[in-house]
Amino acid sequence: MLKVNFVNKELEYLYTNPDYWKWFYPPAVVRNYIKLVTLMQSVETLSEINIYWWYKIAQKKWNMKWIWAARLNDSRRLEFTVDNYWNIQVINLERISKHYA
Secondary structure (H helix, E strand, O other): OOEEEEOOHHHHHHHHOHHHHHHOOOHHHHHHHHHHHHHHHHOOOHHHHHHOHHHOOEEOOHHHOOOEEEEOOOOEEEEEEEOOOOOOOEEEEEEEEEOOO
């Protein structure tokens, strides 16, 4: 199982108290975030999540190569880092960002 670290404490609070965040994020973003984090905690490797194609997990390019992103909706992404490129064991959740922002 992958270990998920909440680097950003707001993301941890969002995971445990989703109703509080309804004024900050659309409900679909919160639902998809909770589903994605739960899925991350239940799989052995990050590549197992790729069968859920709508998350579109990909490594960022250029000056942000160490950051990965997963789609929450058309305009929001969950950004995270991993402990090791080849043998991913720990995922560090960084932030929810606006796509193309």
